[in-house]
Amino acid sequence: xxxxxxxxxxxxxxxxxxxxxxxxxxxxxxxxxxxxxxxxxxxxxxxxxxxxxxxxxxxxxxxxxxxxxxxxxxxxxxxxxxxxxxxxxxxxxxxxxxxxxxxxxxxxxxxxxxxxxxxxxxxxxxxxxxxxxxxxxxxxxxxxxxxxxxxxxxxxxxxxxxxxxxxxxxxxxxxxxxxxxxxxxxxxxxxxxxxxxxxxxxxxxxxxxxxxxxxxxxxxxxxxxxxxxxxxxxxxxxxxxxxxxxxxxxxxxxxxxxxxxxxxxxxxxxxxxxxxxxxxxxxxxxxxxxxxxxxxxxxxxxxxxxxxxxxxxxxxxxxxxxxxxxxxxxxxxxxxxxxxxxxxxxxxxxxxxxxxxxxxxxxxxxxxxxxxxxxxxxxxxxxxxxxxxxxxxxxxxxxxxxxxxxxxxxxxxxxxxxxx
Amino acid sequence: xxxxxxxxxxxxxxxxxxxxxxxxxxxxxxxxxxxxxxxxxxxxxxxxxxxxxxxxxxxxxxxxxxxxxxxxxxxxxxxxxxxxxxxxxxxxxxxxxxxxxxxxxxxxxxxxxxxxxxxxxxxxxxxxxxxxxxxxxxxxxxxxxxxxxxxxxxxxxxxxxxxxxxxxxxxxxxxxxxxxxxxxxxxxxxxxxxxxxxxxxxxxxxxxxxxxxxxxxxxxxxxxxxxxxxxxxxxxxxxxxxxxxxxxxxxxxxxxxxxxxxxxxxxxxxxxxxxxxxxxxxxxxxxxxxxxxxxxxxxxxxxxxxxxxxxxxxxxxxxxxxxxxxxxxxxxxxxxxxxxxxxxxxxxxxxxxxxxxxxxxxxxxxxxxxxxxxxxxxxxxxxxxxxxxxxxxxxxxxxxxxxxxxxxxxxxxxxxxxxx
Numbered sequence: 001x002x003x004x005x006x007x008x009x010x011x012x013x014x015x016x017x018x019x020x021x022x023x024x025x026x027x028x029x030x031x032x033x034x035x036x037x038x039x040x041x042x043x044x045x046x047x048x049x050x051x052x053x054x055x056x057x058x059x060x061x062x063x064x065x066x067x068x069x070x071x072x073x074x075x076x077x078x079x080x081x082x083x084x085x086x087x088x089x090x091x092x093x094x095x096x097x098x099x100x101x102x103x104x105x106x107x108x109x110x111x112x113x114x115x116x117x118x119x120x121x122x123x124x125x126x127x128x129x130x131x132x133x134x135x136x137x138x139x140x141x142x143x144x145x146x147x148x149x150x151x152x153x154x155x156x157x158x159x160x161x162x163x164x165x166x167x168x169x170x171x172x173x174x175x176x177x178x179x180x181x182x183x184x185x186x187x188x189x190x191x192x193x194x195x196x197x198x199x200x201x202x203x204x205x206x207x208x209x210x211x212x213x214x215x216x217x218x219x220x221x222x223x224x225x226x227x228x229x230x231x232x233x234x235x236x237x238x239x240x241x242x243x244x245x246x247x248x249x250x251x252x253x254x255x256x257x258x259x260x261x262x263x264x265x266x267x268x269x270x271x272x273x274x275x276x277x278x279x280x281x282x283x284x285x286x287x288x289x290x291x292x293x294x295x296x297x298x299x300x301x302x303x304x305x306x307x308x309x310x311x312x313x314x315x316x317x318x319x320x321x322x323x324x325x326x327x328x329x330x331x332x333x334x335x336x337x338x339x340x341x342x343x344x345x346x347x348x349x350x351x352x353x354x355x356x357x358x359x360x361x362x363x364x365x366x367x368x369x370x371x372x373x374x375x376x377x378x379x380x381x382x383x384x385x386x387x388x389x390x391x392x393x394x395x396x397x398x399x400x401x402x403x404x405x406x407x408x409x410x411x412x413x414x415x416x417x418x419x420x
Numbered sequence: 421x422x423x424x425x426x427x428x429x430x431x432x433x434x435x436x437x438x439x440x441x442x443x444x445x446x447x448x449x450x451x452x453x454x455x456x457x458x459x460x461x462x463x464x465x466x467x468x469x470x471x472x473x474x475x476x477x478x479x480x481x482x483x484x485x486x487x488x489x490x491x492x493x494x495x496x497x498x499x500x501x502x503x504x505x506x507x508x509x510x511x512x513x514x515x516x517x518x519x520x521x522x523x524x525x526x527x528x529x530x531x532x533x534x535x536x537x538x539x540x541x542x543x544x545x546x547x548x549x550x551x552x553x554x555x556x557x558x559x560x561x562x563x564x565x566x567x568x569x570x571x572x573x574x575x576x577x578x579x580x581x582x583x584x585x586x587x588x589x590x591x592x593x594x595x596x597x598x599x600x601x602x603x604x605x606x607x608x609x610x611x612x613x614x615x616x617x618x619x620x621x622x623x624x625x626x627x628x629x630x631x632x633x634x635x636x637x638x639x640x641x642x643x644x645x646x647x648x649x650x651x652x653x654x655x656x657x658x659x660x661x662x663x664x665x666x667x668x669x670x671x672x673x674x675x676x677x678x679x680x681x682x683x684x685x686x687x688x689x690x691x692x693x694x695x696x697x698x699x700x701x702x703x704x705x706x707x708x709x710x711x712x713x714x715x716x717x718x719x720x721x722x723x724x725x726x727x728x729x730x731x732x733x734x735x736x737x738x739x740x741x742x743x744x745x746x747x748x749x750x751x752x753x754x755x756x757x758x759x760x761x762x763x764x765x766x767x768x769x770x771x772x773x774x775x776x777x778x779x780x781x782x783x784x785x786x787x788x789x790x791x792x793x794x795x796x797x798x799x800x801x802x803x804x805x806x807x808x809x810x811x812x813x814x815x816x817x818x819x820x821x822x823x824x825x826x827x828x829x830x831x832x833x834x835x836x837x838x839x840x
Contacts, residue, residue: 276704
């Protein structure tokens with residue numbers, strides 16, 4: 001593919017169409033405060049899938065689903081039997097979600113395919129636009145359910161049996177969703193993929209703060225969650241001298257302060273958050289007998305994540321102030337590094353198109369995580385306002401959305417034409 | 421009064437009778453776990469008052485009440501017109517209270533009067549055994565209601581209009597209580613008192629830990645309560661760098677750690693407690709947007725209490741970590757010092773009776789606080805198991821209860837015979 005052709009593909013991206021489709025999809029599950037409530041496998045999810053399938057059908061792209069309901073919409077390539085290049089993201093939202101998280105990756109992918117068709121461009125490999133089932137996990141845990149089942153990281157049968165708070169199973173909700181957005185094709189879990197690239201809003205403040213339009217994502221940082229429970233002794237706040245106390249909250253304060261020191265780093269790369277805190281009996285004049293807090297620790301480097309997380313128990317022990325405590329690790333997810341070739345392709349494309357860009361770490365997890373072990377994978381980030389997501393306030397600028405779709409289209413064309 | 425007579429009064433204290441009466445009163449409002457639920461102005465309060473009045477009547481002691489329902493049971497003196505010496509405490513308990521908190525001061529006072537009668541001892545001044553209304557404040561706030569109204573620190577009309585959680589007023593509940601424990605006599609609020617002395621379990625661990633039977637209470641420490649609210653900004657735990665966060669709980673940790681340093685003292689006299697803590701949105705992967713904590717600060721010295729409390733806002737400001745915050749002082753109660761003459765009398769009596777003793781600060785507040793401005797006042801503490809009170813586990817040893825009643829009887833006799 002010559003340089004002229006690449007430029008014209010990027011130019012064929014229709015920013016107005018891309019924006020309009022976001023606004024049309026946002027009506028499905030629209031909230032009074034400008035957000036979207038379109039939880040996984042809800043009637044709204046079915047309507048959104050049907051709307052997407054309608055747009056695809058108008059271009060002759062045909063959908064198929066796998067057993068967990070991941071939807072694959074194919075733009076054929078010259079080599080019909082070849083493993084496809086896959087792009088996409090998810091259509092489900094948090095209960096008070098926004099118009100862009102996930103949706104952008106699907107619609108930017110569709111826009112890239114449509115721009116190719118507008119140009120009459122043929123690729124060697126087929127390209128599949130994927131809608132992963134239930135990325136958010138707010139109705140049915142866990143998050144990134146569809147991509148995890150596809151990759152074999154979650155068992156299909158147990159996942160289909162998962163129930164929401166109302167007692168409805170994934171199996172039943174999925175049947176209703178597929179009935180509302182029917183496709184004929186069926187695909188197996190884990191079929192071969194040539195390459196995977198996903199566009200997404202950053203969900204963080206870095207691109208906006210540094211004035212960059214395009215983030216070439218190098219890695220989804222690893223995550224370790226811990227629950228720390230401290231047991232002291234309730235006592236009268238007026239009569240009990242400090243030296244005779246076993247104050248569970250005072251121990252929690254000492255532990256958290258020490259953990260903040262442990263995780264402080266010059267480059268501000270470590271993410272350390274104490275987000276949930278409980279104290280009992282929680283009475284102003286009673287020394288707390290119990291305190292509980294969570295630690296959310298993230299880092300892009302597996303060794304650093306291991307080293308820091310493994311020190312948490314010792315730091316707590318050194319600051320227990322006479323209390324008993326337990327440290328339980330509740331989640332551990334290793335960093336997932338993207339293909340250097342795809343990171344380079346994103347960076348080179350952005351540079352060629354004159355779009356400001358940087359390499360960036362993904363702080364949140366994404367469906368792309370489960371592709372990293374299966375094929376060359378990557379992600380493209382665009383800025384979102386003040387880094388806000390999972391919120392009805394979530395916002396993104398049309399020019400950034402267009403820029404991201406241009407880079408995505410160019411990289412997809414490159415991947416689907418590259419030699420095996 | 422000669423030394424022999426004093427010795428015989430102490431010897432006339434009947435420890436078995438004193439213990440038995442505790443056990444009889446403990447049946448009124450007894451809980452399944454061995455505690456007592458006898459909240460102020462409840463039917464149980466009425467029954468307890470009636471039981472006490474029955475024991476008093478058997479000795480010819482007559483009861484009267486003031487407008488807030490404080491009950492005064494008189495043992496007459498030679499000088500019928502003189503202001504009485506007053507002793508007593510309260511019969512109401514916390515919802516899950518014990519058999520001794522308050523009750524001990526009333527029954528030790530009754531035992532002292534009965535021992536005087538057993539000996540045929542006549543005092544110059546009358547002695548009133550008082551049952552203060554609603555010391556605990558658990559049904560009707562505030563605590564020490566009866567003694568505060570008596571002393572003019574709370575207005576009668578507004579206090580009578582106070583309602584419990586079910587909407588019942590103090591006025592109506594008091595009428596029902598007095599109907600269940602009727603007395604003919606009426607007394608005004610704030611009548612002159614010659615001297616006041618109250619026996620009580622320590623509600624703290626110091627006497628037990630130091631092996632002393634008698635505490636001569638020098639002061640009820642002062643108290644300041646503060647509510648600190650911190651407003652930061654919610655953010656994604658995975659994507660938001662530490663330097664861009666305004667983490668309300670991280671600020672709370674820094675503030676509490678700094679306040680612990682501020683209030684640390686060599687003598688372990690300062691009482692500093694963070695007992696209530698709230699965090700929002702309280703989700704493991706969201707940086708807290710709001711944190712709230714209470715400070716309970718106590719000290720026996722008014723100047724120290726003022727100095728420490730006045731520094732709280734500045735310490736919070738120095739540790740706010742970019743968050744906004746407010747510090748509200750919700751309660752302030754100055755230290756209340758007892759009469760040195762009465763402290764000396766308690767100490768001298770304990771020494772003479774061969775009872776181990778020490779001077780001690782009261783960490784909790786008591787009805788005696790409102791007497792300190794009105795007449796020479798004092799308190800006698802006895803140990804309680806592990807310093808526990810306001811608990812169904814509350815316990816005290818019969819030999820300590822007897823020892824306290826002996827000291828109380830001797831000091832009452834001394835006060836009621838002393839020259840004007």
